Protein backbone atom coordinates (compact mmCIF):
# COMPACT_ATOMS: atom_id res chain seq x y z
CA UNK A 600 0.00 0.00 0.00
CA UNK A 601 1.41 3.41 -0.96
CA UNK A 602 0.44 5.97 1.67
CA UNK A 603 -2.56 7.88 0.25
CA UNK A 604 -1.40 11.47 0.78
CA UNK A 605 2.00 11.01 2.32
CA UNK A 606 2.83 14.71 2.34
CA UNK A 607 0.00 15.23 4.90
CA UNK A 608 2.21 13.32 7.26
CA UNK A 609 5.41 15.28 6.93
CA UNK A 610 5.20 18.32 4.58
CA UNK A 611 5.39 20.87 7.43
CA UNK A 612 7.86 18.87 9.56
CA UNK A 613 11.63 19.21 9.91
CA UNK A 614 12.39 15.95 8.11
CA UNK A 615 13.88 14.57 4.93
CA UNK A 616 11.50 12.33 3.03
CA UNK A 617 12.03 9.93 0.15
CA UNK A 618 9.25 8.10 -1.66
CA UNK A 619 9.83 4.55 -2.92
CA UNK A 620 13.20 4.39 -1.17
CA UNK A 621 15.49 1.38 -1.72
CA UNK A 622 16.32 -0.40 1.53
CA UNK A 623 18.59 -3.28 0.48
CA UNK A 624 21.79 -1.29 0.87
CA UNK A 625 20.67 -0.18 4.33
CA UNK A 626 20.60 -3.72 5.69
CA UNK A 627 23.43 -6.16 6.35
CA UNK A 628 21.72 -8.86 4.28
CA UNK A 629 21.78 -6.42 1.36
CA UNK A 630 18.52 -7.72 -0.09
CA UNK A 631 14.88 -6.66 -0.03
CA UNK A 632 12.68 -4.13 -1.77
CA UNK A 633 11.73 -0.52 -1.19
CA UNK A 634 10.01 1.46 1.51
CA UNK A 635 6.90 3.31 0.34
CA UNK A 636 8.17 6.26 2.35
CA UNK A 637 11.47 6.71 4.17
CA UNK A 638 11.58 9.61 6.63
CA UNK A 639 14.62 11.00 8.38
CA UNK A 640 13.51 13.38 11.13
CA UNK A 641 15.88 16.11 12.24
CA UNK A 642 14.35 16.74 15.66
CA UNK A 643 12.50 14.95 18.45
CA UNK A 644 9.46 17.19 17.85
CA UNK A 645 9.29 16.21 14.19
CA UNK A 646 9.60 12.52 15.10
CA UNK A 647 6.92 12.73 17.80
CA UNK A 648 4.51 14.56 15.50
CA UNK A 649 5.12 12.02 12.75
CA UNK A 650 4.33 9.16 15.16
CA UNK A 651 1.09 10.87 16.22
CA UNK A 652 0.04 11.46 12.60
CA UNK A 653 0.82 7.90 11.55
CA UNK A 654 -1.32 6.68 14.39
CA UNK A 655 -4.12 9.11 13.51
CA UNK A 656 -4.11 8.04 9.83
CA UNK A 657 -3.48 4.36 10.61
CA UNK A 658 -0.27 4.35 8.59
CA UNK A 659 2.13 1.61 9.66
CA UNK A 660 5.44 2.94 10.96
CA UNK A 661 8.68 1.03 11.50
CA UNK A 662 12.14 2.14 12.62
CA UNK A 663 15.29 1.14 10.80
CA UNK A 664 18.51 1.10 12.80
CA UNK A 665 21.69 -0.09 11.14
CA UNK A 666 19.76 -2.97 9.55
CA UNK A 667 21.94 -5.64 11.17
CA UNK A 668 19.07 -7.72 12.53
CA UNK A 669 16.56 -7.26 9.79
CA UNK A 670 15.26 -9.02 6.69
CA UNK A 671 13.23 -6.77 4.39
CA UNK A 672 10.90 -8.65 2.04
CA UNK A 673 11.62 -8.60 -1.70
CA UNK A 674 8.32 -6.71 -2.22
CA UNK A 675 9.46 -3.97 0.11
CA UNK A 676 7.53 -2.48 2.98
CA UNK A 677 4.35 -0.45 3.36
CA UNK A 678 3.76 2.75 5.27
CA UNK A 679 6.56 4.78 6.79
CA UNK A 680 10.09 3.69 7.65
CA UNK A 681 11.89 6.07 9.99
CA UNK A 682 15.66 6.29 10.08
CA UNK A 683 17.36 8.22 12.89
CA UNK A 684 20.52 9.14 11.02
CA UNK A 685 20.23 12.94 11.04
CA UNK A 686 23.14 14.50 12.97
CA UNK A 687 21.00 15.19 16.05
CA UNK A 688 20.03 11.54 16.46
CA UNK A 689 23.62 10.38 16.11
CA UNK A 690 24.84 12.56 18.97
CA UNK A 691 26.75 11.22 21.95
CA UNK A 692 26.98 13.45 25.03
CA UNK A 693 29.96 12.29 27.03
CA UNK A 694 29.99 13.61 30.62
CA UNK A 695 26.19 13.78 30.55
CA UNK A 696 24.68 15.33 33.71
CA UNK A 697 28.19 16.64 34.44
CA UNK A 698 29.42 13.16 35.35
CA UNK A 699 32.39 11.49 33.73
CA UNK A 700 30.83 8.05 34.03
CA UNK A 701 27.50 8.91 32.37
CA UNK A 702 26.81 9.37 28.72
CA UNK A 703 23.65 10.06 26.79
CA UNK A 704 23.59 8.35 23.43
CA UNK A 705 20.92 9.11 20.84
CA UNK A 706 19.08 6.37 18.96
CA UNK A 707 20.91 6.58 15.65
CA UNK A 708 24.46 6.63 17.07
CA UNK A 709 26.76 3.92 15.76
CA UNK A 710 27.64 1.27 18.33
CA UNK A 711 30.97 0.62 16.65
CA UNK A 712 32.05 4.25 16.99
CA UNK A 713 30.72 4.39 20.54
CA UNK A 714 32.69 1.31 21.62
CA UNK A 715 35.93 2.72 20.22
CA UNK A 716 35.43 6.28 21.45
CA UNK A 717 34.50 5.15 24.98
CA UNK A 718 37.60 2.96 25.19
CA UNK A 719 39.74 5.79 23.85
CA UNK A 720 38.41 8.04 26.63
CA UNK A 721 39.06 5.39 29.29
CA UNK A 722 35.41 4.55 29.90
CA UNK A 723 34.74 0.88 30.60
CA UNK A 724 31.41 -0.89 30.09
CA UNK A 725 30.78 -1.34 26.40
CA UNK A 726 33.57 -3.78 25.50
CA UNK A 727 31.05 -6.63 25.16
CA UNK A 728 29.52 -4.76 22.23
CA UNK A 729 32.74 -4.96 20.26
CA UNK A 730 32.04 -6.37 16.80
CA UNK A 731 28.24 -6.12 17.14
CA UNK A 732 26.93 -3.92 14.34
CA UNK A 733 24.10 -1.76 15.66
CA UNK A 734 22.61 1.64 16.21
CA UNK A 735 22.04 2.51 19.86
CA UNK A 736 18.26 2.16 19.38
CA UNK A 737 18.51 -1.25 17.71
CA UNK A 738 20.94 -2.49 20.35
CA UNK A 739 18.67 -1.44 23.21
CA UNK A 740 15.55 -2.85 21.53
CA UNK A 741 17.25 -6.23 20.99
CA UNK A 742 19.37 -6.11 24.19
CA UNK A 743 22.25 -6.97 21.89
CA UNK A 744 25.19 -8.79 23.39
CA UNK A 745 26.65 -12.23 23.86
CA UNK A 746 29.16 -14.27 25.82
CA UNK A 747 30.80 -11.18 27.37
CA UNK A 748 27.70 -9.19 28.36
CA UNK A 749 24.90 -7.15 26.81
CA UNK A 750 24.00 -3.50 26.36
CA UNK A 751 21.36 -3.82 29.09
CA UNK A 752 24.16 -4.25 31.65
CA UNK A 753 25.05 -0.57 31.32
CA UNK A 754 21.72 1.08 30.47
CA UNK A 755 20.63 3.48 33.18
CA UNK A 756 17.61 5.10 31.52
CA UNK A 757 15.86 5.05 28.15
CA UNK A 758 13.83 7.82 26.53
CA UNK A 759 11.15 6.35 24.30
CA UNK A 760 8.50 7.90 22.09
CA UNK A 761 5.48 5.69 22.67
CA UNK A 762 2.57 4.90 20.38
CA UNK A 763 0.83 8.09 21.52
CA UNK A 764 3.77 10.19 20.32
CA UNK A 765 4.74 11.21 23.86
CA UNK A 766 8.36 11.03 25.03
CA UNK A 767 8.77 9.18 28.31
CA UNK A 768 11.93 8.37 30.25
CA UNK A 769 12.14 4.86 31.74
CA UNK A 770 14.53 4.68 34.65
CA UNK A 771 16.77 1.86 35.77
CA UNK A 772 14.30 0.50 38.34
CA UNK A 773 11.58 0.18 35.68
CA UNK A 774 13.75 -1.49 33.05
CA UNK A 775 14.32 -5.22 32.71
CA UNK A 776 16.76 -6.71 30.22
CA UNK A 777 16.88 -10.42 29.44
CA UNK A 778 18.33 -12.62 26.70
CA UNK A 779 17.86 -10.55 23.51
CA UNK A 780 14.81 -8.70 24.89
CA UNK A 781 13.66 -5.90 27.16
CA UNK A 782 10.42 -4.93 28.86
CA UNK A 783 10.41 -1.57 27.05
CA UNK A 784 6.97 -0.95 25.58
CA UNK A 785 6.47 -0.54 21.83
CA UNK A 786 7.93 2.71 20.59
CA UNK A 787 11.04 4.45 19.34
CA UNK A 788 14.19 4.65 21.44
CA UNK A 789 15.28 8.29 21.25
CA UNK A 790 18.21 8.10 23.65
CA UNK A 791 19.67 5.99 26.41
CA UNK A 792 21.79 7.01 29.33
CA UNK A 793 24.72 4.63 29.88
CA UNK A 794 26.59 3.94 33.11
CA UNK A 795 30.32 3.63 32.54
CA UNK A 796 33.35 3.20 34.78
CA UNK A 797 36.57 5.19 34.47
CA UNK A 798 39.49 2.91 33.61
CA UNK A 799 42.84 2.87 31.86
CA UNK A 800 42.28 3.61 28.13
CA UNK A 801 44.90 1.06 27.13
CA UNK A 802 43.21 -1.67 29.18
CA UNK A 803 39.83 -0.74 27.66
CA UNK A 804 41.18 -0.82 24.11
CA UNK A 805 42.93 -4.13 24.69
CA UNK A 806 39.66 -5.68 25.91
CA UNK A 807 37.77 -4.31 22.89
CA UNK A 808 40.37 -5.83 20.57
CA UNK A 809 40.34 -9.19 22.38
CA UNK A 810 36.56 -9.50 22.17
CA UNK A 811 36.58 -8.45 18.52
CA UNK A 812 39.25 -11.06 17.75
CA UNK A 813 37.18 -13.73 19.52
CA UNK A 814 34.09 -12.82 17.48
CA UNK A 815 36.05 -12.76 14.27
CA UNK A 816 37.46 -16.21 14.95
CA UNK A 817 34.02 -17.73 15.62
CA UNK A 818 31.62 -15.89 13.27
CA UNK A 819 31.56 -15.04 9.56
CA UNK A 820 31.52 -11.30 10.27
CA UNK A 821 31.98 -10.08 6.75
CA UNK A 822 29.20 -12.23 5.25
CA UNK A 823 25.91 -10.64 4.12
CA UNK A 824 23.93 -11.82 7.14
CA UNK A 825 21.99 -10.53 10.13
CA UNK A 826 24.07 -12.29 12.74
CA UNK A 827 22.32 -15.17 14.49
CA UNK A 828 19.08 -16.02 12.71
CA UNK A 829 17.53 -17.99 15.61
CA UNK A 830 17.28 -17.42 19.36
CA UNK A 831 19.13 -19.98 21.46
CA UNK A 832 16.21 -22.09 22.76
CA UNK A 833 15.64 -23.30 26.31
CA UNK A 834 16.21 -27.05 26.43
CA UNK A 835 15.78 -28.92 29.72
CA UNK A 836 15.94 -25.65 31.65
CA UNK A 837 19.11 -24.32 30.05
CA UNK A 838 19.90 -22.28 26.92
CA UNK A 839 21.07 -24.46 24.09
CA UNK A 840 23.01 -23.19 21.10
CA UNK A 841 20.72 -22.95 18.08
CA UNK A 842 23.84 -23.19 15.89
CA UNK A 843 24.71 -26.54 17.48
CA UNK A 844 21.19 -27.90 16.86
CA UNK A 845 21.34 -26.79 13.22
CA UNK A 846 24.76 -28.37 12.86
CA UNK A 847 23.53 -31.64 14.45
CA UNK A 848 20.65 -31.68 11.95
CA UNK A 849 23.32 -31.79 9.23
CA UNK A 850 22.49 -28.37 7.84
CA UNK A 851 25.85 -26.57 7.77
CA UNK A 852 26.31 -25.43 4.18
CA UNK A 853 22.61 -26.10 3.29
CA UNK A 854 21.34 -23.77 0.61
CA UNK A 855 18.14 -22.38 -0.92
CA UNK A 856 18.85 -20.25 -3.98
CA UNK A 857 21.34 -17.63 -2.85
CA UNK A 858 20.82 -18.19 0.89
CA UNK A 859 23.23 -20.49 2.65
CA UNK A 860 23.83 -21.80 6.19
CA UNK A 861 27.32 -20.58 7.03
CA UNK A 862 29.81 -23.44 7.17
CA UNK A 863 31.61 -21.42 9.89
CA UNK A 864 28.66 -20.83 12.26
CA UNK A 865 25.41 -22.66 11.59
CA UNK A 866 23.21 -19.97 13.16
CA UNK A 867 24.42 -17.44 10.58
CA UNK A 868 22.45 -17.52 7.32
CA UNK A 869 24.21 -15.59 4.60
CA UNK A 870 23.26 -14.33 1.20
CA UNK A 871 25.80 -15.14 -1.43
CA UNK A 872 25.83 -13.12 -4.58
CA UNK A 873 26.71 -16.15 -6.70
CA UNK A 874 23.20 -17.51 -6.10
CA UNK A 875 21.68 -14.05 -6.75
CA UNK A 876 20.18 -14.06 -3.24
CA UNK A 877 16.71 -12.83 -2.39
CA UNK A 878 14.88 -12.39 0.91
CA UNK A 879 12.55 -15.17 -0.23
CA UNK A 880 15.52 -17.60 -0.28
CA UNK A 881 16.36 -16.71 3.32
CA UNK A 882 12.75 -17.21 4.40
CA UNK A 883 12.56 -20.60 2.66
CA UNK A 884 15.85 -21.67 4.26
CA UNK A 885 14.57 -20.58 7.68
CA UNK A 886 11.46 -22.77 7.26
CA UNK A 887 13.58 -25.71 6.14
CA UNK A 888 15.87 -25.37 9.16
CA UNK A 889 12.93 -25.11 11.58
CA UNK A 890 11.40 -28.30 10.18
CA UNK A 891 14.65 -30.29 10.16
CA UNK A 892 15.69 -29.22 13.68
CA UNK A 893 12.21 -30.05 15.00
CA UNK A 894 12.41 -33.53 13.50
CA UNK A 895 16.00 -34.08 14.57
CA UNK A 896 16.02 -32.63 18.11
CA UNK A 897 12.35 -32.00 18.88
CA UNK A 898 13.13 -28.30 19.40
CA UNK A 899 11.03 -25.53 17.85
CA UNK A 900 13.43 -22.74 16.84
CA UNK A 901 12.29 -19.11 16.92
CA UNK A 902 13.80 -16.40 14.79
CA UNK A 903 15.76 -13.59 16.43
CA UNK A 904 16.01 -11.62 13.19
CA UNK A 905 13.07 -9.28 12.56
CA UNK A 906 11.22 -9.84 9.26
CA UNK A 907 9.56 -6.87 7.60
CA UNK A 908 6.75 -7.71 5.17
CA UNK A 909 3.91 -5.72 3.66
CA UNK A 910 0.76 -6.04 5.73
CA UNK A 911 2.53 -7.90 8.55
CA UNK A 912 2.52 -6.61 12.11
CA UNK A 913 6.00 -7.96 12.93
CA UNK A 914 8.40 -5.15 13.80
CA UNK A 915 5.61 -2.56 13.68
CA UNK A 916 6.04 0.50 15.88
CA UNK A 917 2.75 2.29 15.24
Ligand SMILES: Cc1cc2nc3c(=O)[nH]c(=O)nc-3n(C[C@H](O)[C@H](O)[C@H](O)COP(=O)(O)OP(=O)(O)OC[C@H]3O[C@@H](n4cnc5c(N)ncnc54)[C@H](O)[C@@H]3O)c2cc1C
Nearest residue numbers: 664665666667668732733734736737738743744787788826
Ligand atom coordinates in the same frame (compact mmCIF):
# COMPACT_ATOMS: atom_id res chain seq x y z
C1 LIG B 1 27.95 -9.75 11.53
C2 LIG B 1 26.91 -9.60 12.59
C3 LIG B 1 27.19 -9.99 13.89
C4 LIG B 1 26.23 -9.87 14.89
N1 LIG B 1 26.54 -10.26 16.17
C5 LIG B 1 25.64 -10.08 17.15
C6 LIG B 1 25.96 -10.44 18.50
O1 LIG B 1 27.05 -10.91 18.82
N2 LIG B 1 25.01 -10.22 19.46
C7 LIG B 1 23.78 -9.69 19.16
O2 LIG B 1 22.95 -9.50 20.07
N3 LIG B 1 23.45 -9.35 17.88
C8 LIG B 1 24.34 -9.54 16.89
N4 LIG B 1 24.00 -9.22 15.61
C9 LIG B 1 22.66 -8.67 15.33
C10 LIG B 1 22.60 -7.14 15.45
O3 LIG B 1 23.90 -6.62 15.47
C11 LIG B 1 21.86 -6.70 16.70
O4 LIG B 1 20.57 -7.27 16.81
C12 LIG B 1 21.69 -5.17 16.75
O5 LIG B 1 21.16 -4.81 17.99
C13 LIG B 1 20.79 -4.65 15.64
O6 LIG B 1 20.79 -3.23 15.71
P1 LIG B 1 20.36 -2.37 14.46
O7 LIG B 1 20.48 -0.94 14.80
O8 LIG B 1 21.06 -2.84 13.26
O9 LIG B 1 18.81 -2.73 14.37
P2 LIG B 1 17.97 -3.07 13.07
O10 LIG B 1 18.44 -4.37 12.49
O11 LIG B 1 17.91 -1.92 12.16
O12 LIG B 1 16.54 -3.30 13.74
C14 LIG B 1 16.33 -4.39 14.63
C15 LIG B 1 15.03 -4.12 15.41
O13 LIG B 1 15.25 -3.01 16.26
C16 LIG B 1 14.28 -2.01 15.98
N5 LIG B 1 14.88 -0.69 16.15
C17 LIG B 1 15.95 -0.14 15.50
N6 LIG B 1 16.16 1.11 15.96
C18 LIG B 1 15.23 1.35 16.90
C19 LIG B 1 14.91 2.47 17.72
N7 LIG B 1 15.61 3.62 17.68
N8 LIG B 1 13.86 2.36 18.58
C20 LIG B 1 13.15 1.22 18.66
N9 LIG B 1 13.39 0.13 17.90
C21 LIG B 1 14.41 0.20 17.03
C22 LIG B 1 13.88 -2.25 14.53
O14 LIG B 1 12.62 -1.67 14.25
C23 LIG B 1 13.86 -3.76 14.50
O15 LIG B 1 12.68 -4.25 15.07
C24 LIG B 1 24.95 -9.34 14.58
C25 LIG B 1 24.66 -8.95 13.27
C26 LIG B 1 25.62 -9.07 12.28
C27 LIG B 1 25.29 -8.63 10.88
